[in-house]
Amino acid sequence: MTIAGILYALSDPIRLAMVRELLRTAHGLNCTETACRLKVAMPKSTLSHHHRILRESGLIVSERHGTELTSRVRTEELESRFPGLLQSVIDAYDQECATAGRRGARRAS
Amino acid sequence: MTIAGILYALSDPIRLAMVRELLRTAHGLNCTETACRLKVAMPKSTLSHHHRILRESGLIVSERHGTELTSRVRTEELESRFPGLLQSVIDAYDQECATAGRRGARRAS
DNA sequence: TCTATAGTTCATATATATTGAACTACAGTA
C-alpha cells in the first residue's frame, strides 16, 4: 500500500466513482451491482481489471459469497496509514461532481 | 483542473516528489534545480514530460525568466477548488517517506 | 450432470511513457 499506488488507483474516473459507491454501503457490493450503480456500461473484463487495480493498491478487499465477490473499502487500514487522505479525495470528487452538476444545469455563478 | 487529472499527475513517484519540492520553495524552481533536488538522474526530455503533465493537470504554472522556466504550485487555486486535498496527499507522502526511512534503518516497530 | 451466473485470465489492439536527437528561445560576447 503506497501513496503512488493509491493515487494511481483513484486517478481513473471509473475507479474513483467505484470507491465512492463502495464507501456508501455498509457491507460492500459485488462487481455487477457496483457497475450498475455507476450507470456506465462496461465489459466485465474491464470491470474485473478495475477491481484488480483497486485490490492491488490496497484500497479494497473482496470476499466470495456464493458466485458473487463482495468488495469493500479498507477504511480502517487506510485511515491508520494515511489519515484523512481518502476522505479528502472523496470530498474533492463530491465537490467536483456538484460543480459539474450546477454547470450542466446552467446555474453556475 | 479535475480530481482525476490531479490524482493522476500525483500518482507518479517522481512527480509527487517534484511537487513536494516545489511546495518547499517560496518562489518556485526551474526544471534543472527541481530535478537536482530529487537526486534522481533523468533525461531532460523525460523531465519536460513530467512538467507538462503537472502543468496540464493544473497543479503548477511555469513562467519564463531569461532562459529558465520557473515553476510553482498553484496553491491558492487548488485550495479554493479542492480544500485540503493537496495537503492530505503531501502529508501522506511525508508519512510514507518517514516510515520507509525507519524501515530502512531497521528501527521499525 | 447440465445450465446459468459471477468473475478471472488470456491475447491483442490501442494508448501512454521513456528517451535520444533535433529544434526553439533567450542571453552574452564580439
Add this chain to the structure above:
DNA sequence: TACTGTAGTTCAATATATATGAACTATAGA
C-alpha cells in the same frame, strides 16, 4: 549581425500499460 552556450520543448521510435472479446474457472440450483 553572427556565434556560443544554456534551458526546455518537440519529434520519433520503442517499451510498457490499458481495454476488451473470447475462453476459462468457480459456485449454485435443478
